[in-house]
Amino acid sequence: MKLTDEQLAQFKENGFLILPKFVSDGQCEAILDIAKAHLKHRIEPIETEIGYDAKSKEYRTEVADYCSMPQEEDAPVRRLRQVYSRDVVFKEWMEDEKIRPILEQVLNDKVVITLAHHNSIMTKLPYVSTQTKWHQDRRYWRYSNDNLVSIWLALGEEYNANGVLEFIPGSHRMKFDENQFDEKEYFKDDLPKNQELIKTKMSYNLHKGDVVLFHCSLLHRANKNDTDTPKISFVYTVKGMSTSALANTRSSEYPEIIL
Numbered sequence: 648m649k650l651t652d653e654q655l656a657q658f659k660e661n662g663f664l665i666l667p668k669f670v671s672d673g674q675c676e677a678i679l680d681i682a683k684a685h686l687k688h689r690i691e692p693i694e695t696e697i698g699y700d701a702k703s704k705e706y707r708t709e710v711a712d713y714c715s716m717p718q719e720e721d722a723p724v725r726r727l728r729q730v731y732s733r734d735v736v737f738k739e740w741m742e743d744e745k746i747r748p749i750l751e752q753v754l755n756d757k758v759v760i761t762l763a764h765h766n767s768i769m770t771k772l773p774y775v776s777t778q779t780k781w782h783q784d785r786r787y788w789r790y791s792n793d794n795l796v797s798i799w800l801a802l803g804e805e806y807n808a809n810g811v812l813e814f815i816p817g818s819h820r821m822k823f824d825e826n827q828f829d830e831k832e833y834f835k836d837d838l839p840k841n842q843e844l845i846k847t848k849m850s851y852n853l854h855k856g857d858v859v860l861f862h863c864s865l866l867h868r869a870n871k872n873d874t875d876t877p878k879i880s881f882v883y884t885v886k887g888m889s890t891s892a893l894a895n896t897r898s899s900e901y902p903e904i905i906l
């Protein structure tokens with residue numbers, strides 16, 4: 648399966664693209680079943696809601712051994728990390744052959760999965776989850792260039808009240824000043840200049856099986872989950888073959904899978 652010229656132009660222009668109903672209900676259910684068991688039993692490595700905001704920039708950039716701490720024992724889980732090696736259902740989706748020609752088109756290169764960063768089941772538990780502030784994913788990623796794209800798979804309904812992704816279209820092509828970001832590299836939402844841009848944000852309700860491709864420099868955020876039902880999604884990242892992780896950074900500490 649390939650993108651039309653129009654879809655590819657849309658991705659290049661906006662920095663994101665939705666592929667509606669790309670994954671079957673059966674495959675989503677299989678992923679969900681395993682994800683729920685790992686979430687229930689808190690199988691490490693996990694990131695908790697406490698761990699998410701408490702870690703310093705240095706920790707996120709440099710530390711490869713990224714499990715929760717003993718003091719996070721009761722904290723709500725935010726993501727299951729390193730899912731590629733947890734179960735074949737996760738691996739199968741990440742190596743899916745149907746999406747590969749599309750990834751080749753958006754990367755304009757051979758496709759390589761990077762296991763160092765997004766390689767996760769993301770969860771937003773009812774009420775106890777937190778919002779994700781405006782950011783670019785590449786903030787803690789260290790590569791020779793920014794030819795990296797994330798693949799988000801909705802495993803259920805995603806909408807404003809349960810924390811669907813919001814994007815600032817075209818922001819992956821913009822140059823920003825350092826002072827537009829705070830010390831944790833979140834895009835400041837109290838700066839008038841940033842607020843003007845934030846007004847242009849876009850988001851779309853997602854349904855089970857919908858896939859969103861988004862560029863690693865695209866500004867995005869998400870609400871906390873204000874509904875009674877957990878929201879569970881899958882996200883992984885690919886890079887172009889000619890993009891390399893910088894030595895001695897967290898980005899180079901995990902294997903890469905050449906597809």
Ligand SMILES: O=C(O)CCC(=O)C(=O)O
Nearest residue numbers: 769778779784867868869
């Ligand atoms: O689901 C969310 O809160 C957004 C996750 C996200 O943007 C990220 O982990 O980079």
